[in-house]
Amino acid sequence: MSVLMFLGGVLFMVVAIGLSIALHEVGHLLPAKKFGLRVPQYMIGFGKTIFSVKRGETEYGLKTLPLGGYISMVGMYPPRAASKAGAAQKKPSFFDKVFGQMVDDARSQANENVEASDEGRLFYQLPIYKRIIIMLGGPFVNLLLGFLLIGVVITGFGVPTATTTVSEVYQCIASAENSEATECTANDKEAPAYAAGLLPGDTITAVNGAPVAHDAWYELTGVIRDHPGESIALEYERGGIMHDTTLTPYLTERPVLDADGYPVTDENGAMKTAQVGFVGMGSQEKNISQPVTEMPGVVGDQLLNIGNVILHLPQRMVDVAQAAFGTEERDPNGPVSIVGVGRIAGEINAHEGIEINDKIASLLSLAGGLNLALFAFNLIPLLPLDGGHVIGALYEGLKRTVARIFGKKNIAPVDTIKLLPLTYVVVAAMLVMGGLLIYADIFKPITIF
Incomplete structure (x- = not known):
C-alpha cells in the first residue's frame, strides 16, 4: 500500500509539473496571438512528436520527453544587417571570425518558418511593450498558479x-x-x-x-x-x-x-x-485557516526564500555537490530537481503518520511552491530564459529613447541572437546543474522525515 501511495504522490507531481509547463506556454501563446503574431507550434516536451493537431496557424502537440515545453514564434530575431551599397568592406571582427557562422546558422534556422505574409507581424517588429507582455505571460501564469494553490491551502486547509x-x-x-x-x-x-x-x-x-x-x-x-x-x-x-x-x-x-x-x-x-x-x-x-489577506505575505515570503536560493545558486550547487559526493547532509531549503520534487511528494503521500487532509495540503503547497520557483527562475535576465528576452526588449526601448532624444532615426532592432555563445554557456550550466541535482536527489536525497 505504501508503495502505491508513494507512486501516487510522484504521479501527482508529474501531472502538476506537466500542467504548470503547459499553462506557462499558454501564458506566452495567448498574448502572442492577441497581438497578431503567428505561432507555428505549441509543444509540450522535447524530442520526437507523439501526437499533434493543427488548429488555425498553430500545431499543438506532445513530444517524447515531457521535461519542458515551448511555443515557436515567427521572427524572433531580425535578419542580418545588409551591407550598404558602395560602402567599404569592413574587416571581420573577432566575434564574426569565431562565432559568425554559428550565429548565421542559428538565425537561418530560427527564421525558416517566416513567410512573406508575416511581414509586419514578426516578433522583433512588435512594439517593445507587446514583446515584454508576451515574454512575461508565461512567468505570470506560474505566479498566478502558485498564488492560487497556496491560497487554497492557507485559507481552506489552514x-x-x-x-x-x-x-x-x-x-x-x-x-x-x-x-x-x-x-x-x-x-x-x-x-x-x-x-x-x-x-x-x-x-x-x-x-x-x-x-x-x-x-x-x-x-x-x-x-x-x-x-x-x-x-x-x-x-x-x-x-x-x-x-x-x-x-x-x-x-x-x-x-x-x-x-x-x-x-x-x-x-x-x-x-x-x-x-x-x-x-x-x-x-x-x-x-x-487564514484570511485571504494573509496570502500576499505568505507568497511573498516564499518568493524571498526562492530568490535567496537563486542569488546564491553557485554556492548552493557547491553545497549540493559536497553533500552528493561527501558526508554532509543536504540542505532541506536548497535546490532540488524534478526527481527530488517527485520523491518528496511520494514520501509525503506514503507517510502513515500524516492525515489525508494534511497530505493533500502538503502536495498542493509543493505544487504551489514549484510554480513560484518557475516564475522566479524564468525571470533570470539571461537567454534563453524569458527574463533574457525581456532585458533585450528593454535595452532596445532604451536605445530607441536615447536615439529620439538626439534626433536619430531608423534605429536597428537589438539583435539578441548575437548573444548565442553566452546562451550556449547558460544552457550548458543549466544542464550541468540539472544533472548534479538529479544525481543528488537519487543518491543523497533531502530528508524530510
Whole structure:
C-alpha cells in the first residue's frame, strides 16, 4: 500500500509539473496571438512528436520527453544587417571570425518558418511593450498558479499553528530542559506549569486578565519569557469549565525566537540564547485557516526564500555537490530537481503518520511552491530564459529613447541572437546543474522525515 501511495504522490507531481509547463506556454501563446503574431507550434516536451493537431496557424502537440515545453514564434530575431551599397568592406571582427557562422546558422534556422505574409507581424517588429507582455505571460501564469494553490491551502486547509491548548506539562525543570531526563528526583524543582496545576488539553484563554486568542501561543509565551520570577495570572478552560491559576516563570537560558517561533542564529550559524522565563509546558499544533489577506505575505515570503536560493545558486550547487559526493547532509531549503520534487511528494503521500487532509495540503503547497520557483527562475535576465528576452526588449526601448532624444532615426532592432555563445554557456550550466541535482536527489536525497 505504501508503495502505491508513494507512486501516487510522484504521479501527482508529474501531472502538476506537466500542467504548470503547459499553462506557462499558454501564458506566452495567448498574448502572442492577441497581438497578431503567428505561432507555428505549441509543444509540450522535447524530442520526437507523439501526437499533434493543427488548429488555425498553430500545431499543438506532445513530444517524447515531457521535461519542458515551448511555443515557436515567427521572427524572433531580425535578419542580418545588409551591407550598404558602395560602402567599404569592413574587416571581420573577432566575434564574426569565431562565432559568425554559428550565429548565421542559428538565425537561418530560427527564421525558416517566416513567410512573406508575416511581414509586419514578426516578433522583433512588435512594439517593445507587446514583446515584454508576451515574454512575461508565461512567468505570470506560474505566479498566478502558485498564488492560487497556496491560497487554497492557507485559507481552506489552514496553516499548522501553535495554539494556546497545552500539549504537555513537565513535572520538573530537569525533565523540561533535558529530554533525556525521563524521571524527576527529589532534588529537582517542580516546573512552574506543573506546580500551577495545568494539564495537557487545557486551553489558556487569558494572561494577567488580558484575553489571548487560540492561535496566540507566542503572545502568551512572550509574556512568560519577559517576566521571570514574577507571578502571572492565567485563566484556562478544562472540559468546558473555566479555571484560574498563577505561576511564576523560572529564570533559565533558552533559544532566542523570531516572530514565527523559530530559533535565531548568529553570523556563524550558532543558536542565540537569552536569560528568559520558562514554565515547562508545550503547545498543541492545529491547522487554522487564514484570511485571504494573509496570502500576499505568505507568497511573498516564499518568493524571498526562492530568490535567496537563486542569488546564491553557485554556492548552493557547491553545497549540493559536497553533500552528493561527501558526508554532509543536504540542505532541506536548497535546490532540488524534478526527481527530488517527485520523491518528496511520494514520501509525503506514503507517510502513515500524516492525515489525508494534511497530505493533500502538503502536495498542493509543493505544487504551489514549484510554480513560484518557475516564475522566479524564468525571470533570470539571461537567454534563453524569458527574463533574457525581456532585458533585450528593454535595452532596445532604451536605445530607441536615447536615439529620439538626439534626433536619430531608423534605429536597428537589438539583435539578441548575437548573444548565442553566452546562451550556449547558460544552457550548458543549466544542464550541468540539472544533472548534479538529479544525481543528488537519487543518491543523497533531502530528508524530510
